[in-house]
Amino acid sequence: MNISKLFSVRTMADVWDSDLVYSFKKSRVTVIAAIVTLMIIAASLTAPWIAPHDPFDVATLSLMDSELPPFWVDGGDPRFLLGTDNQGRDVFSVILYGSRISLAVGFISVVLAMAFGICFGLLSGYFGGVIDAVFMRIADIMLSFPTILVALLVSGIVRGVLPREMHENAALVVLVFAIAVTTWVQYARTVRGSTMVERNREYVMAARLVGRNPFAIIFRHIFPNVLGPVLVIATINLAMAILIEATLSFLGVGMPPTNPSLGTLIRVGNEFLFSGVWWVVIFPSLTLVMLVLAVNLLGDWLRDALNPKLR
Amino acid sequence: MMNNRNADTAPLLEVRDLSIAFDTRRGLLRAVDGMSFKLVPGEILGVVGESGAGKSLTGAAIIGLLEPPGHVSGGEIHFEGTRIDNFSREQMRQMRGKKIGAIFQDPLTSLNPLLTIERQLVETIQTHLNLDSGEARQRAIELLTEVGIPAPEKRIDHYPHQFSGGMRQRVVIALAICAQPKLIIADEPTTALDVSIQAQIIALLKKMCREHGTAVMLITHDMGVIAETCDRVAVMYSGRLAEIGPVHQVVKEPRHPYTRGLMGSIPAIGTGSERLTQIKGAMPRLKDIPPGCAFHPRCSEVMERCSSIKPIPVEINDSEVACLLYEKGT
Amino acid sequence: MNDLMRENSGVPLLSMRGVKKYFDISPPFLNRVLERKPIQHLRAVDGLDLDIPRGTTFSLVGESGCGKSTVAKLVVGLYRATEGSISFEGVDVTGMPAGKPLALRQRMQMIFQDPYASLNPRWRVRDIIAEPLRSFGLRRSRSEELNEVGRLLDLVGLNAQDGEKYPHEFSGGQRQRISIARAIASNPDFLVCDEPTSALDVSVQAQILNLMKELQEELGLTYLFISHDLAVVNFMSEWIGVMYLGRIVEVGLARYVFAGPQHPYTQLLLETIPDITMQKRDREPVAGEVPNPINPPSGCTFHPRCPHADERCRSELPILAAGASGIMVACHAVHEGRLSVYSAG
Numbered sequence: 001m002n003i004s005k006l007f008s009v010r011t012m013a014d015v016w017d018s019d020l021v022y023s024f025k026k027s028r029v030t031v032i033a034a035i036v037t038l039m040i041i042a043a044s045l046t047a048p049w050i051a052p053h054d055p056f057d058v059a060t061l062s063l064m065d066s067e068l069p070p071f072w073v074d075g076g077d078p079r080f081l082l083g084t085d086n087q088g089r090d091v092f093s094v095i096l097y098g099s100r101i102s103l104a105v106g107f108i109s110v111v112l113a114m115a116f117g118i119c120f121g122l123l124s125g126y127f128g129g130v131i132d133a134v135f136m137r138i139a140d141i142m143l144s145f146p147t148i149l150v151a152l153l154v155s156g157i158v159r160g161v162l163p164r165e166m167h168e169n170a171a172l173v174v175l176v177f178a179i180a181v182t183t184w185v186q187y188a189r190t191v192r193g194s195t196m197v198e199r200n201r202e203y204v205m206a207a208r209l210v211g212r213n214p215f216a217i218i219f220r221h222i223f224p225n226v227l228g229p230v231l232v233i234a235t236i237n238l239a240m241a242i243l244i245e246a247t248l249s250f251l252g253v254g255m256p257p258t259n260p261s262l263g264t265l266i267r268v269g270n271e272f273l274f275s276g277v278w279w280v281v282i283f284p285s286l287t288l289v290m291l292v293l294a295v296n297l298l299g300d301w302l303r304d305a306l307n308p309k310l311r
Numbered sequence: 312m313m314n315n316r317n318a319d320t321a322p323l324l325e326v327r328d329l330s331i332a333f334d335t336r337r338g339l340l341r342a343v344d345g346m347s348f349k350l351v352p353g354e355i356l357g358v359v360g361e362s363g364a365g366k367s368l369t370g371a372a373i374i375g376l377l378e379p380p381g382h383v384s385g386g387e388i389h390f391e392g393t394r395i396d397n398f399s400r401e402q403m404r405q406m407r408g409k410k411i412g413a414i415f416q417d418p419l420t421s422l423n424p425l426l427t428i429e430r431q432l433v434e435t436i437q438t439h440l441n442l443d444s445g446e447a448r449q450r451a452i453e454l455l456t457e458v459g460i461p462a463p464e465k466r467i468d469h470y471p472h473q474f475s476g477g478m479r480q481r482v483v484i485a486l487a488i489c490a491q492p493k494l495i496i497a498d499e500p501t502t503a504l505d506v507s508i509q510a511q512i513i514a515l516l517k518k519m520c521r522e523h524g525t526a527v528m529l530i531t532h533d534m535g536v537i538a539e540t541c542d543r544v545a546v547m548y549s550g551r552l553a554e555i556g557p558v559h560q561v562v563k564e565p566r567h568p569y570t571r572g573l574m575g576s577i578p579a580i581g582t583g584s585e586r587l588t589q590i591k592g593a594m595p596r597l598k599d600i601p602p603g604c605a606f607h608p609r610c611s612e613v614m615e616r617c618s619s620i621k622p623i624p625v626e627i628n629d630s631e632v633a634c635l636l637y638e639k640g641t
Numbered sequence: 642m643n644d645l646m647r648e649n650s651g652v653p654l655l656s657m658r659g660v661k662k663y664f665d666i667s668p669p670f671l672n673r674v675l676e677r678k679p680i681q682h683l684r685a686v687d688g689l690d691l692d693i694p695r696g697t698t699f700s701l702v703g704e705s706g707c708g709k710s711t712v713a714k715l716v717v718g719l720y721r722a723t724e725g726s727i728s729f730e731g732v733d734v735t736g737m738p739a740g741k742p743l744a745l746r747q748r749m750q751m752i753f754q755d756p757y758a759s760l761n762p763r764w765r766v767r768d769i770i771a772e773p774l775r776s777f778g779l780r781r782s783r784s785e786e787l788n789e790v791g792r793l794l795d796l797v798g799l800n801a802q803d804g805e806k807y808p809h810e811f812s813g814g815q816r817q818r819i820s821i822a823r824a825i826a827s828n829p830d831f832l833v834c835d836e837p838t839s840a841l842d843v844s845v846q847a848q849i850l851n852l853m854k855e856l857q858e859e860l861g862l863t864y865l866f867i868s869h870d871l872a873v874v875n876f877m878s879e880w881i882g883v884m885y886l887g888r889i890v891e892v893g894l895a896r897y898v899f900a901g902p903q904h905p906y907t908q909l910l911l912e913t914i915p916d917i918t919m920q921k922r923d924r925e926p927v928a929g930e931v932p933n934p935i936n937p938p939s940g941c942t943f944h945p946r947c948p949h950a951d952e953r954c955r956s957e958l959p960i961l962a963a964g965a966s967g968i969m970v971a972c973h974a975v976h977e978g979r980l981s982v983y984s985a986g
Contacts (some may be wrong), residue, residue: 022336202759203769205719206823209751210776211740224763361842477930505704506869508930510913532842535915562917576847578876579917580899586854587847587876593812594842 023305033297040291044099051093052079056258061088067272070279083279086272091279094265095287101261102288105172106242109179110234116180117187118230122218124188125195132192139185147244148251151178155253168256175254179241186233194226228306235299239292246288262288322349323391323526324373324494330385331368331377331550333597340597342368342381343550347624352493355520355527357537357558360547361594366530369547370496372396373528374413375403391493409439412487412525416499418479421486422471428455428482429467432489439490454485458515477508481515488519498530513540534577538562546570549594549605556630566632568610604635612636652731653692654831654863655716660725662686662711666935683935685711687887689725690961693880695830698857698864700874700895702910703884706934709867712884713835716865717751729831740776747777750824754836756816760808766819767804770794773826793822798852814845821852825860833865838873850877871914875899883907886934886942889961893968903970903980905947941973949974 024030043050054060065088071078082091124135155174159167198204199222207217242262248254249263250270257268262284269281331343343365350356358366371377373388375398388396395406407413415421423431432451433444442450448467455463458481471479480500487495497516501509517540520527529541537544538558545555546567554567565571575588592609595601601608607617617635624631625638664683672678686708693699701709714720716727718739726735729745740746750773753759760769767790773779780786791801797818808816817837824832834853838846850873856862868874874881875895882892883904891904902908929946932938941959944950953973964970974980 202753202755203761205714205739205753206751206759206820207761207772208719208739209717209746210773210827211743211746212772212776221761221764225761361844475930505931506871507704507909507913509915513915533915534843535917538917539915573844574917576844577917578847578850578870578872580872580875580911580914581918584876586851589847589851590844593814593845 020305024301027301029297030301033294033301036290036294037298040099040287040294041103043096044103047093047096047100051090051096052081053090053093055089055094055097063088067277082283083277085269085280086277091283094260095262095284098260098262098265098284099287099291101172101255101259102242102245102263102291105175105179105245105255105261106238109176109183109241109245110238112176112180113184113237114187114230114234117184118191118223118226120184121188121191122195122223122226125192126199126214126218126222128196135188136192139188142182142185145182147179147182148248150182151175151244151248152253154178154181168258171255171259175245175248178248179244183237183241186237187230190229190233191226194229195222198222198225232299232303232306235302236296239295239299242288242295243292262291320351321392322389323352323354324350324528325389326369326373326386327389328386329369329372329383329388329396331365331372331381332384334380334382337598339384341384341550341600342597343372345386346547346550346552347386348545348552348555350494350526350528352526353520353524354543355517355529355541357541357544358528358530358547359532359534359537359544361532363549363594363597364547365550366547367498370413370498370528370530374407374411374496375400376413408435408492409490410492410494412490412492412495414480414483414487414495414497414500416502418476418483418503419471421483422479424471427468427470428474432467432482432486435486436489450489451485454489455482457519458482458485459511460485476504477511480504480508480512484512484515484519488523488525491523492525494526494528496528496530499532500529501536502531502533509536516540534562534573546573549600550597551605552624552631552633553606554630554632554634555624556628560628560630566627566630566637567606567634568612568636569606572609572611604633654695654730655691655693655865656726656728657689657691657712657716658726660686660689660712660715660727661723662708662715662720663723681935684887684937685934686715686722689887689889691882691889691892693831693863693865695863696861697880698866698878699880699882700866700868700878701882701884701889702868702871702874704869704910704931706886706931707884708887708934709869709884710835713751713833713865713867716833717749718746743777747773747827748829749831749833750827750829751833751835752817752820752824752837754839756813756820756840757808759820760816762808764807765804766794766806766808766811769808769819770804770823770826773823777827779827789826790822793826794819796825796856797822798848812845813841814848817841817849818852821849821856825856825862828860830861831863831865833867835867836869837866839869846873853877871899871910883910886932886937888942888971889969890943890971891964891968892961893964893966897966897968901966901968903964903968903975904943904972905949905974905980906943909946941971947974949979951979 065080065084066086068080068084069076070083071081076083080090080092084090120135124132151174154177158170158174162170204217204221207221245254245261246263246266249261250267252267255261255264257264260268265284266281266288269284272280327347329343329346330341333340333342346369358369360366368377368381372383377383383396387394390410398406429448429451432454433447436442436447436450452463452467455467460466460478460481474482500516501512504512513536516527519525529537531537541558543556544558544561546553546561546569548569554561554565554570561570562574565574572588572590576590578587590609595605601618603618603620604622607613610617614635620635622633622635624633627637662685664685665680666683667673667680668678673680689712691699701712703709711720715722718734718737722735726733728734729749732745734745767787770790770793771786774786774789780789790804794801794803799815799818808819811819838849841849854877857864866874866877878895881895881898882889883906884890885906891898891902891907898907899911902911932942932945938945940956941954944954947954957973959971959973961969961971962976964975
């Protein structure tokens with residue numbers, strides 16, 4: 001599905017000229033939010049190349065460099081821009097790698113939840129009847145599980161099943177799965193509602209009249225028309241997913257310190273706070289806040305821009 | 312008889328060169344451009360035009376319910392000799408209901424679904440007349456009887472959803488006339504109703520008009536309703552006045568080429584034709600209004616000058632036509 | 642069914658016998674059991690017979706709630722009939738869903754009322770029009786398809802280049818043209834038109850009606866034309882059926898029915914249409930409204946509004962039987978000779 005089908009525009013010039021882009025350009029807050037998000041994404045993607053140090057290469061670490069403050073503070077070292085932790089790891093580099101994990105978990109879980117939720121919602125909304133009743137009861141059940149508990153549960157099961165060496169590798173998968181499993185319901189609900197509306201529209205009747213089978217109608221006709229609200233939810237959910245991951249990691253059931261995400265860094269850094277080593281927890285926290293705020297603002301703009309009533 | 316009243320009586324409503332514009336990112340779009348007409352007391356004026364012609368906007372501007380970003384960008388509206396287009400919201404609110412009433416298309420949304428008919432009627436009555444709640448309820452029941460609601464003492468305590476579409480519209484009419492306004496703006500009051508109910512509502516409007524001496528500005532796209540109801544009719548095209556005159560003249564002997572095309576394209580029972588007159592093309596979008604006469608690209612009698620000169624309404628007997636074919640000296 | 646119709650052509654293109662469509666609008670199961678509420682049915686269509694001869698236009702006319710839109714959907718299979726039979730060219734299609742069987746449904750298509758909802762806003766016009774071609778396997782290659790789409794656009798008064806655009810770039814009238822192009826893409830014999838011009842301005846309506854008449858002649862189409870507008874029906878059709886609360890109350894050649902309506906409801910309809918010629922400006926309209934189709938009146942459902950209703954009308958349902966000028970009427974008063982019959986012409 002190319003972009004022109006999604007937004008009914010003929011050429012890239014039309015995209016640039018469209019109402020969506022216009023409202024984007026007009027809102028300075030949104031533009032700044034977009035720039036911040038893009039910067040963090042870019043930085044984390046290029047982490048292996050732009051990070052001044054590799055915080056996971058034990059050979060390069062030296063205890064002599066441990067607990068150095070950021071470079072602008074007395075005692076700081078310009079080699080370690082934002083200081084180091086108790087093992088001599090450069091905080092700036094660690095944040096770059098950590099953001100990577102946070103973003104990866106966020107994106108993948110959102111994409112998974114979206115795919116599953118959209119399919120569920122489309123089938124439920126189109127066929128109605130028993131299928132709808134069953135699917136919706138499943139959804140209701142899922143909604144009653146809080147994400148944290150599900151993550152703990154899944155994590156516990158995985159740890160019990162897998163041998164010790166594999167625990168750390170499995171952490172990412174467990175996280176993504178736990179978040180996806182508890183957030184897909186939102187998409188399913190919204191898509192189901194929109195599908196039920198679109199199903200009765202005349203263009204769907206026309207498609208039935210030329211003998212198209214239900215799945216062709218669902219995925220080629222209805223799906224493009226229910227996508228709008230889903231994108232809004234996805235953007236806002238991205239911020240939420242990142243936060244949930246951070247929370248889980250902070251609680252100790254997320255990413256391990258050997259492959260930390262921003263949440264893990266905050267947990268680890270928290271332990272040093274009272275000994276006066278503030279930079280190990282503050283900088284990852286700030287990064288997390290900036291990222292989540294930026295993504296949320298983007299989601300707000302998208303929701304208002306796609307809302308036909310506000311135009 | 313009706314026609315001569317225009318010349319002698321002071322107009323109840325006078326719209327002079329009214330323009331309504333919208334601020335959009337593509338610039339200022341003129342939805343109504345230089346509309347001028349008068350309404351005398353007790354007269355029923357029809358304002359007819361196709362969708363987008365600007366007739367609803369004109370009605371909304373008169374009653375002060377123009378939604379932003381639409382705004383009056385030029386001209387004046389005078390009611391009973393006083394200029395009202397520059398009234399504050401509070402002043403307009405006091406005029407509404409008491410001096411100028413309104414009836415809209417959708418009776419479902421005109422009535423508050425959460426309040427009984429009695430609450431809504433009594434509230435409106437007490438806003439404009441000095442009556443206590445017992446007297447107001449009595450007056451409300453009288454009004455419901457007048458508009459033809461059966462068993463009004465019982466039905467007054469019902470909710471809007473308990474009435475059918477036609478009955479709801481009758482209640483809306485009752486609401487509109489309860490404070491005895493001098494003018495009622497009716498915007499497509501019968502469009503959402505079945506044909507047989509439509510006839511009843513039109514008859515009711517006419518009866519209210521005659522008995523209370525209320526003037527009505529009836530906005531619609533349905534020429535048949537106009538022919539049945541109105542004394543005079545104004546035809547709008549692309550936000551401008553094309554033609555205005557006594558209903559017999561405009562319907563039977565239209566002067567403006569657009570009106571002629573419009574009348575020809577209406578199928579009528581009894582005329583056995585193989586083809587309906589059709590006007591090629593469609594009414595232009597607001598941003599694509601051509602220079603000169605807005606109708607000229609579709610006009611079968613277009614002249615060279617029509618693409619550059621914007622026609623001004625010319626008086627012929629009791630009518631006016633905005634067409635260069637009728638310019639003095641042509 | 643109708644001698645006049647049988648004279649005109651052989652097997653009618655479309656036939657419906659005793660068709661009923663009841664919608665179940667009962668409260669949910671639990672409510673019914675706990676509150677002892679009854680099962681309720683909405684009788685949208687309650688016993689319909691009609692024949693449409695090939696090459697003609699048959700109009701179904703009535704006000705809201707009479708069931709005419711339901712009939713349209715029953716014919717093409719969007720709804721399944723509760724009872725009765727529908728046959729197309731002698732082949733029984735009752736119970737066949739929309740689009741099946743493919744070969745047969747290719748020959749009947751539909752045009753809808755709402756020009757904004759009948760085209761998928763996310764599809765280009767050429768894909769919208771090509772969909773029937775692809776689905777019915779009518780064109781092999783991409784270029785053949787594009788040529789055909791261009792030809793169809795041209796036929797309905799648009800340009801081949803318009804295929805590249807999206808529906809929102811067109812006006813209401815143009816969208817209906819696109820709908821028509823899509824409907825005739827599979828070269829059908831029969832088109833069901835569900836109020837195709839009700840949402841259009843009067844001058845645009847004239848263009849579309851003229852177009853539909855031209856296409857009928859050029860392509861030899863048969864129309865089932867649904868409308869609430871008697872003047873439009875008068876212009877478009879040879880045959881007219883007047884519906885009231887799910888039944889046909891009068892059916893016959895349009896020119897006879899308009900000249901001499903026999904059923905009191907038809908007379909009411911003709912009386913109440915706003916008249917451009919302004920001959921009846923100050924008449925008194927008949928009182929009453931269309932009753933709720935969930936609880937229709939007993940006997941002849943029109944009796945509460947009928948000036949000629951008697952005891953028999955209140956208890957016994959009238960059946961369609963021949964009246965004057967070959968028109969079929971369902972009215973006791975007419976068959977008993979109680980009404981003065983207009984002479985046709």
